Amino acid sequence: MENGTSQSTKGQPGIPAAALFGLCPQCGARTLFDGPARFAPRCTSCGLDYAQFNVGDGPAAFLTMIVGALVVGLAVWLEFAVHPPFWVHIVLWVPLVAGLTLLGLRVSKAALLVAEYRRKAIEATSSDLRQP
Secondary structure (H helix, E strand, O other): EOOEEHHHOOOOOOHHHHHHHHHOOOOOOOOOEOOOOOOOOOOOOOOOEHHOOOOOOOHHHHHHHHHHHHHHHHHHHHHHHHHOOOOHHHHHHHHHHHHHHHHHHHHHHHHHHHHHHHOOOOOOOOOOOOOO
């Protein structure tokens, strides 16, 4: 290992960069997403099949709790500090929740996909279970 990189990851983007910019974990091209938070079927540059990775709904559950807690806390603080009309809450919090959720889903799903790629994670099968 030299300078913290191994030969198998040389030239590949790090997890933070790949997650923030939607970079392919194999070649670094900006081909990871096909929509706001939907993976492309494969990398158009190197051909890596993104369908082989199973990110699941884990990021969405944690993101809902984190964004919800943040927005509720800010909304309660604003209500007690300024007492704005109700429409101000709608104008502020609905776009903020939508934006944070989409951005958070992109980043968290991409980070999990890159981590799976790096660790060569595969789906467990019944043959992987130990028999007594």
